[in-house]
Amino acid sequence: MPDHVFKPETLAIHAGQIPDAATGARALPIYQTTSFVFDSAAHAAALFNLQTFGNVYSRLSNPTVAALEERVAALEGGRAAVATASGMAAEALALMTILQAGDHVVAAGALYGGSVTLLAVSLKKFGIDTSFVDACDPAAIAAAMRPNTRAVFAESLGNPSLQVLDIAAVAEVAHAHGVPLVIDNTVPSPFLCQPLALGADIVVHSATKYLAGHGTTLGGVVVEGGRFPWDNGKFPGMTEPSPGYHGVKFYETFGDFGFTMRCRMESLRVFGAALAPMSAWQILQGIETLPLRMERHCANALAVAQFLRADPRVAWVNYPGLPEHPQHALMQRQMRGASGLLAFGVKAGVNGGVKAGVKAGVDAAVGAEEAAGVRFIEAAQFMSHLVNIGDTRTLISHPASTTHRQLDAAQQRAAGVTPDMVRISVGLEHIDDILWDVDQALAAAAR
C-alpha cells in the first residue's frame, strides 16, 4: 500500500517530531545540552566515522534542531535540511559548501542587500566571483554562464523588488550548464511556493521571517532537493575523498542527502553557525501555524495593495497579487499566494524634502521623494519602523536609507530599490486598523 501523502497543514504540525522515545512527551522537548554521551569507545568511533547516526555535539546536530530541519525539509518537499543560526548563515553555508576559490556564481541582480554583500564582497575576498544579472531574463543568465560557474542564486520572490522568478526556466538554464540552482525562498515560505518541485536544487531560508513568524527568533535553514547529479565532474568536493572529514566520499556514501551531510560535517562543523535548541523550538512553534498565518498575510497584503492603488497620494504600488503586476500570471502559476510583502512610492508633498530628510538623519541632499517616504514611516502609529519582515506585526521600512544603504545608486536600482520606496510587511492585525494607519500616515506624508 503506498504511503499516504500528507498536506502541508499536517506536515507543519507533525513532520520531524514523533513523541519522545524516552518520555513520551507529545510536544517537542528542548534538548538544552552541548554534548551527548557515547555508549562505548566503539560507539564513539562509529559516530565519528559516520558509520552510524547519532548525536555527538550540538554544533553538529541536536535533536530539537533536527526536528526543525526535518519539518522544513518536509514542507519544502526536500530530502534533507540543516539549520543555522540565521538566514545569512544558511546562505553562506550553502554557497561555501558548493563553491571554492576560482569558482563563479550567476546571481539575480534584485536580491536582499545582505545577499548582495555576501556575494559581491565577502565571497569575492576568497576568490569567488559573481555576475549579477536580470533574473527575469533566463537568456541573460545563460549568457553570464562561464566554464567555472558552479551555482545560480536567486530569490523565488525578490525582497524588496517583489520580482517573481520563473524557477522552472532558470533551473533549466542552470542544469544545461551542469550547476545547481540555489533559491532563497524566505519571502513566500514553503507554504506558498515550493522551488524544489519547480526544478531548484537547494533552498535557503531565513527562518527568522515567516517560518518563525513572530519577530522573536533568528534562524536559517538549507534544504536539499536530492535530485542534483553531483557526480557530473564539476563538484569534486562531493565525489572525492573529503580532506575535511577523513576521506569520506559524501555523494557516494549518503546519496541524495550527501550535500546536506557535507554541509553539516564540513561546513557547519568548522564555521560554527549552529542554531540554538531554544531557537529551533521557538521557530517550530511558529511553523505549526504557518499555513494559517500565510493565508491571512496574503489576504491583508492584497487589501492594502488595492487600497494604495486607488489612492491619489501614492505614485505606484508593487504587489505580485495585483493583476497589473508584470509577473502576476507567473505568480499564480507557481505560488499559492503573493505573500505579505509589498512596496509602494509615496508622492512627494508640496513642502519638498530637504528639511524632513535632515530631520530623519538621511543625507542632506535627499530628494523630495525620499523625504516623503521618510515622513510616511515617521507618521505611522502602530506599523513598526524596522528592517525585519514576516512578523505578526505590520512592519514598514525605507530600504534606500536602511537595508540597501550600503549599496550605491546603481546597485540600489539593480536591487529594485528607488528613493521613494516604502516596503510594508503586512501583519496580522485587523485589516481595518492596518488601512487606518496607512491612511493617516499617507496624510502626514502629503502635508
Next chain:
Amino acid sequence: MANDISTLRRILHRCRTIAVVGLSAEWHRPSYFVASYLQGKGYRIVPVNPRYAGTQILGETVYAQLEDIPHAVDMVDVFRKPADVLPIAHSAVAIGASCLWQQLGVLNEPADAVARAAGLDSVMDRCVKIEHARLAGGLNWVGVNTGVISARRPVGL
C-alpha cells in the same frame, strides 16, 4: 518494487541474516558502513565477495558466492553495478532468501522482476542502513525527511 513504509518495516523486521554481496574490506567504503551499522543494530551480516573469500570482514567469514553460504540467509543486499545483478537475483531465489535488496544507485529491473516472480520482496535504489535509520530512528537526527508521521512513541521497527 517495495517502497512504502509498512513493507520496508516488515522486511527489516523479518530479515535478520543479511548477505552483503560486494562487501569491501576497506572501512571507508559505503558497503562497510552499511554492514558495520547493521551489525550494531543486531543483524548478522554474511560477506560475499570472491576477492576476499576465506578471509574475515567484520568478524564474519567471507564467501565467494551466495551458494557457498552453509546456512540460511534472509536478505541478499547487493553492492554491485546494475549490470551484474541479474545472476545474483537468480542465486537469491535459489538459496531461499526472502528479500532481494539493490543498494542506492543499483537498479536492475529484470532482477527485480525475477525476485518478485519467485515471491521475494524486492527493493531497488535504496540503502538498507538509511532505510533502517529512517524507520527505527537515527536518520531524523541528521535532518533527513523521513516521511514518518505518527503519534506513537518509537519502539524500534
